[in-house]
Every structure is written in structure tokens, then in C-alpha cells.
Amino acid sequence: MKNRILLVFVVTTSSLFLIFTRLFGNGNDHMEMMAGDSGKHLRFMEGESGIWSMVIWTGLLVLATVVITRLLTATEKKKFAVSISIGGRMKKKQYLISFLLLALTLVLHLAISPKDLALHIIFRFLYLVPIAYVGLKAGKKGGVLTAVITTILYLPHFLFGTASSEFQSGNIVAVFLFYATGFFAGYYRDASKKQYLTQIDETIKKPAVSSSKHILFYVDDKPLSQFASEWFVNFFGDHQGISITLLWISSENVEDILESKEQVDDYLEKQKTVSQDKIRLLENTFLASGYPKENIHTKIVRLESKVRLASIIKEELHNSSYDFVVIPKYKLSRSQEFLFGDTAIQLIREAGYPVLTVASDSLD
Amino acid sequence: MDKDAIVQLLESSGRKTSPKMRIFEDTSNFSRIDSNDVMVLDGSPYLVLRNEIERGFGMDDDPKFWVKRVVGLNDGKKKIIKLVFYERFEQKIGDVSVEFFRSPIKEAKVLDAVAGNPFFMQGTSVNDVMENNVRIIDYINGTPLNAYLAKSTSDHKTYFENELPKFLSNLLDCMESLGFLHEKGFVHGDVRWDHIFWDRDNLDFRWIDFDYNYDFPQNPYGADLFGLGKILTSVFGRRKFLYYDLKTDPQFTHVLNDLYQEDFSLLDQNRFINIKKMYPYIPDELNNIFLNFSGYASNFYLSVDELFDDLRKALKVVYGS
Numbered sequence: 001m002k003n004r005i006l007l008v009f010v011v012t013t014s015s016l017f018l019i020f021t022r023l024f025g026n027g028n029d030h031m032e033m034m035a036g037d038s039g040k041h042l043r044f045m046e047g048e049s050g051i052w053s054m055v056i057w058t059g060l061l062v063l064a065t066v067v068i069t070r071l072l073t074a075t076e077k078k079k080f081a082v083s084i085s086i087g088g089r090m091k092k093k094q095y096l097i098s099f100l101l102l103a104l105t106l107v108l109h110l111a112i113s114p115k116d117l118a119l120h121i122i123f124r125f126l127y128l129v130p131i132a133y134v135g136l137k138a139g140k141k142g143g144v145l146t147a148v149i150t151t152i153l154y155l156p157h158f159l160f161g162t163a164s165s166e167f168q169s170g171n172i173v174a175v176f177l178f179y180a181t182g183f184f185a186g187y188y189r190d191a192s193k194k195q196y197l198t199q200i201d202e203t204i205k206k207p208a209v210s211s212s213k214h215i216l217f218y219v220d221d222k223p224l225s226q227f228a229s230e231w232f233v234n235f236f237g238d239h240q241g242i243s244i245t246l247l248w249i250s251s252e253n254v255e256d257i258l259e260s261k262e263q264v265d266d267y268l269e270k271q272k273t274v275s276q277d278k279i280r281l282l283e284n285t286f287l288a289s290g291y292p293k294e295n296i297h298t299k300i301v302r303l304e305s306k307v308r309l310a311s312i313i314k315e316e317l318h319n320s321s322y323d324f325v326v327i328p329k330y331k332l333s334r335s336q337e338f339l340f341g342d343t344a345i346q347l348i349r350e351a352g353y354p355v356l357t358v359a360s361d362s363l364d
Numbered sequence: 365m366d367k368d369a370i371v372q373l374l375e376s377s378g379r380k381t382s383p384k385m386r387i388f389e390d391t392s393n394f395s396r397i398d399s400n401d402v403m404v405l406d407g408s409p410y411l412v413l414r415n416e417i418e419r420g421f422g423m424d425d426d427p428k429f430w431v432k433r434v435v436g437l438n439d440g441k442k443k444i445i446k447l448v449f450y451e452r453f454e455q456k457i458g459d460v461s462v463e464f465f466r467s468p469i470k471e472a473k474v475l476d477a478v479a480g481n482p483f484f485m486q487g488t489s490v491n492d493v494m495e496n497n498v499r500i501i502d503y504i505n506g507t508p509l510n511a512y513l514a515k516s517t518s519d520h521k522t523y524f525e526n527e528l529p530k531f532l533s534n535l536l537d538c539m540e541s542l543g544f545l546h547e548k549g550f551v552h553g554d555v556r557w558d559h560i561f562w563d564r565d566n567l568d569f570r571w572i573d574f575d576y577n578y579d580f581p582q583n584p585y586g587a588d589l590f591g592l593g594k595i596l597t598s599v600f601g602r603r604k605f606l607y608y609d610l611k612t613d614p615q616f617t618h619v620l621n622d623l624y625q626e627d628f629s630l631l632d633q634n635r636f637i638n639i640k641k642m643y644p645y646i647p648d649e650l651n652n653i654f655l656n657f658s659g660y661a662s663n664f665y666l667s668v669d670e671l672f673d674d675l676r677k678a679l680k681v682v683y684g685s
Contacts, residue, residue: 251581253549256470259450305549306584308666335458335631338664339590341583346666 090138098137098146101130106153124174127154128181135185139193143182150178213242216325218313218343219282220248221274224328228358229282232326233289245297245322246282248275249312252302275300310346317353329357365404373409373437389493394447395429403434403445405498406490410434410445433503442503444487446471446575448496458631462587464578468497470550471575475499477548483541485561485572504572505565508558509535509595513602520643523602529683531569535560535599536675538569539592543668545571546585553577555591557598589665590631593657596675597637600646600654605636616642626659633659649678 090098109123127150135143154175217232219225236242250271258264279298286296301312317325329344337345344357367387374381382400389404397403401412416431430449435442451466472489479486487501516523538560542552552559553576561570580586598604610616610623619641627638637658640651653674656665665671 249581251579253579256467256473256577257465257579303581306546306551307549308584309582333459334661335460338630338661339457339460339462339583339586340580341586341666343582346582 090134090142094137098130098134101133102127102146102150102153105130121170124170125177127174128177131178131182132185135182135187136189138186139190140183140186143184143186143189144179145182147178147182151175154178214320214322215242215244216313216317216320216322217244217246217282218249218325218327219246219278220328221278222328222330224330224358224360225278226281226285227360228326228328229285231358233285233291239286239289239291239295241295242291243295243297244286244291245299245320246279247313247316248279248298248300249309250275250300250302253304253306308341308346309343310341310350313343313347314351317351322353324354324356325351326356326358329359331359331361365407365409370402370404370409370437374411377435377437377440379411391447391492391496391498392494394432394449397432397447402437403432403492403498405445405492405500409437410443410500411437412445413442416444444501444503446499446501448498457587457590458629458633460631462578464553464576466575467577468499468575470553470577471499471573472497474545474548474550474574475501477550478545481541481544482566482568483538483570484545484574485570499575504561504563504570506562506570507564509560509562509569510557510598512562513557513599516602520602521645524600524643524646528600528602532599532679532683534567535569536672536679538571539595540668540672542571542588542592543672546588546668550574551578551585552588552591555588555595557595557604560595583666585667589668589671590657592668592671593637593654593665594629594632594635597639597654597657600650601639601642605639605642607634607636610636624659628659629657630659630661631657647678647682649681650675653678 105123105126108126109120112119112123131143131146131150134146138146154171217229233239252268252271254267255264258267279300283296283298287293299316301316303312313325313327316322325347327344327347330342332340332342344355347353347355348357365387370385370387371381384400386397386401387404387409388397388401391397391403391405397412399412399414403410403412410432411434413433413435415427415429416433418426418428430447432445432447433442434445446468448468449466450468451464453464455462455464468489474484475487475489478484485501485504487499489497489499492498516527518527542555545552552571552574554573559571559573561572562568563570578587594604605616607628610619622641625633627636627641629635629637637654638651638660639654640646640648653671655661656663656671
């Protein structure tokens, strides 16, 4: 609310100043300048009152700039300023550059003798520079706002100057160009920022997320392992950067169970075949769903003594940097769990890592 | 070693030579080897006294032909010789069917692993001429735990408060030493109270019979722990309690009126675990440990250490040490 009052104050003061300029400017020497074929005069800011006008005009410009600057520097708190910051916030240095560019253009434009019509026309279009600058730095709303300020500053020249209709038409075009420049430069800036942020999302955020996904996938010889892999790829879908390690634990402590070396060798050979087949099956599941081959790893641990599977998996989790472990969860009666153990439950209790268990009623 | 040398050894030890005596260096066909025969293993002669018999399953007369009680003719010491007998069988524990194996190699490895440990039977293994792994085990002059406990005739409160503390520490040290075996990567395989022997000569409890094996990769010591739970309730209850006992013993009729399925073993629904219902002076701290093996259990012990950590704490409450 306070900002709006300040803005109204600036606009009112500017208007009063213009009237003042007009009143005092009329009694002085005229400088007549022919503009085009209309033969009308352009009388403005000439002689002593012209100099006063310049001083007051500049002072007003400073005041307006201070007010606007205050509005802009309150970006975080004020709604008005927030609308500016949508396109982007300017730094203090950029405010200063905007102000200097606008002031310089204004001084050049108003100070140049109307006799130098060509320069006058050129300088009129110099207003586009600060507008474009702010538009490019602060976005669409900043650019348009600067166009508004420039219009206010330019208004006395536009409304009260006596000039040919061609020259006035040029002024109208100039004001139109102020807004067009502010809008399009700002639009370009906003669009660029949006595109940049999208790129940032894609190039920075995604790799950051994906690089942290290193998953340990426990594989056994039962169909639930295969089901778990299929469920996993369907559920997580996006495979970008996900690295999977398929862990197979081969219990090879069979010398104490089987009767002969031949039986032991035969058992181990079968185990080898089963593990290879099973791992290949799961690898294919991941490959078919788009996982890059280089992101699928295999680890086979051969157990030659009696160690709980959960301990081996826990050790693997601690030795390598995994984000979580996926393990099939079988439905067991309490007596089965008591006697045979439940690796999934043991891991949940002991691992100290996230554990994702995959169960299926139909595969128990 | 020839027959004459063996006869000479027999005579020098004051034993008669049986006219039917046979000498075996190949033990493959163990059922042929009988009392008064001699086995020569690694150059040492052993006179067969008898076949050992299976205990604990109510099949007391079933001979174990692969287990011979012998006497060493070189040193005159009694030994138990276990010959190679592979066995693979399914045993039903509650609603769970478990596959067990009898493994000579495993027992030989365990004997090596526990050499010098006072809580395990001691022995060595040798190969006979046919490369059969034969275990030669020191005879334990003693009695199995179930028989040891059965000697107590006092009332249970007296047993629990006065008799049990006298041997409990020694017994628990033996039971806890199962953890030592597990640390070495072996299971006992057949943890029962008649597989703990009271060694009268050395005044120690010792584990015997290591040739059973099982393979539960997810819980390698599960069956051993289950066995420990059963033994503990039997030790503190002084006997094992089956549903039949509750029904027929008049002193337990009050328990029958307050009986739930959860009071029984999780795996063996016929075996009563919640012994505080019989003997209310058993503190909760102790009884709760037993209940971890009952139908009330939701968390299960995974190691001997876990079990004994709890047990030692509870015993401090019970006996103050």
C-alpha cells in the first residue's frame, strides 16, 4: 500500500512539474524549429527556464529513481517487488547502471538542441537502451515497469512539446517501442531463465539423484527372486543411473553332509549352473526394461562355513555403498521362522540399512 | 599287526581270546564286527566289547552297530569307536519337516576343533585301510544329564533352591560352550539332554555325539538353539513335561485348568514350556526366557550368546550371582 502511494506521489509530482515547465517555458525566447512539412514549432526547455526545468527534471528523476529503487530493494517483502522478482532480481550495481543509462539518455535527449533534429531523433531511441537493459536483467515486468517510468519522464516532451504531427507520430511510435522493448526483452529474459532452470534440473538434479541409487538385490533359487526383479523394474520404472548388484550366496559347506567327493563336486557343479541361470534370468529382466548393462553387477559369495545369510548380506551392505537392499520375503509359519530363520526379518532387525522386501501370496 | 601279536596283547592284559575272534582293518561292513573281534586302526588294536545302544527315543534296545565300545589293547583304556555310517533322514519337529544328516567327516572335524576343551568329549579320527574315517573317542565314565537329574528325589522347590545351584554353574558353562562350537563354524546337530554327559572323573559336563548335521543357511544354529531351550526347561523343571504328564500327574491338575496352546513349545506342541504355571516360585525373569521357545514367542534367539546374556541376567535375580 505504501509503495502504491509513493508511486502515485511520483506520478503526481511529475505531472505538476510538467505543468510548471509549461507555464514558465512559454514566456522565454522561442527557438523555432521546423519539423517536417507541418511547420509547427517545437518549444521546449530553452533559455533560463529551460535550465531550471532541466534541474528540476533531473531532481525529479533522482527522486523517482530513489522511490523505485526502494520498491525494488524490498523484493522479498513487498508484493509489488515480488512481481518484479518473478523475472529475476537485479543487483545494486545493475540498478545503478539502469539509472545512469536512463539519466544519461534523458540528459542527452533533452539537452540537445532541437535544431539538431537528427541527433534528437536518435537520442529519443536511446531510451530503448535502459529499458532493454532492465528487461534483460529483471524480466518482463521489470522491462515494462522501466517503460512506464521512461514514459512518465518522456511525457512532458510528448504532451507539451509543440512539434509537427510527424514528430508527434514519431513520439507515439517511440512510446510504443518503449513498451514493446520492455516487454519483449523481459519476455526473452524470462523464457531464457525458465529454459535454463529446466536444463539445470535435467543436468544437475537428475544425475545427483541417480548417482545415489546403488541397490543390492539378493537373489536366491526360488521364483520369488524373479518376481521381485520384475516388480522392481515395473514399480521404479525410471532406470536412469540406478546401479544394481545381484548378490548370490552359494552355500558350499556340503563336504560334511555328502558322502563322497564325487557327490560334493556334483552338488557344487549344479549349484554353479543354478546360480548362473538365475542371475542371467534376473539380468535379462533388468536389461529388457532398459537398464544399461554396465549398471548391472553380479557378486557371488561362496560360503564354506555356517554363517547366516543375513550376516553376509549385512557385511556386503557395510563394505560397499548401497542405498538399500531388495530381498524376497517368504511367508513362513512362526515355527518355520524359529527353526529355519527368515533372512528378510533378520536384515530388517539388524542391517541398519533400508530393506525393501518383496512378497507374493502366489509364490510362497 | 598279525593275529599272534594281538593274542599276546590280549593275554598280557589278562583277557581271554575268543576262538571266534576276527581281526578287522577294513571297517566298511561294520555290522559284521561284533564283540570279541579286534579292529586294527592306524596300527593300534582295539578289542570290541559291545555295540552301543541308542538312548533317548524310548528305543533303548536298538543297537547302534556303527558305534562300538572297545578297549585299546596297547593302553587298556576304554574307548568308543564310531565307524562310518552315512544317514540322511527327515525328522518332523512340530509342523516342520527337517532333513538331518549323519556325517563322520563333520564329527572328525569337530573333534579336532574342540581338542582340549573340557566341555566336549575328546577323541581323534583315523582312516582305516579303506579310507573310512573312524573316530576313536575317549570313554566318559559318567551319566547322561537326564539320568543325572533323575537322581534328585526331593521336592522341586528344594531342588530349585538348594540342589540345582550346586551344579548349575558347571552345567551352564557346558551348555554355553555350544557357542564356542558355533564360532568355529560347526553345529552340534543333535542337542538333547542325554547328549550332555556328567563326567565323574573330571567333574565336568560334556557334550557328546557330534555326527549329526543339518543345513539351514538362514539360521544355521536354529536347531541347536531349539535343543538348548528344551534342555533349559528340563533342567529348571528337573524333567521334561509332556501333555500326557500334565493329564496324568495329580500334582499338575491345577495347570490343566489354565492351559493354552502357547504354553507349549513352538515347535513341539506336546512339550510343556511354561513351567512357572507348575512352579509359581520360578521368577518371571527366568520363565520368560523359556517362553521364548514357546508359542508366546515373537522374537527368537539367533545365537547362544543372546540366550545366555539373558539367562545370566535372570540367574542373578534368581540366585544373586
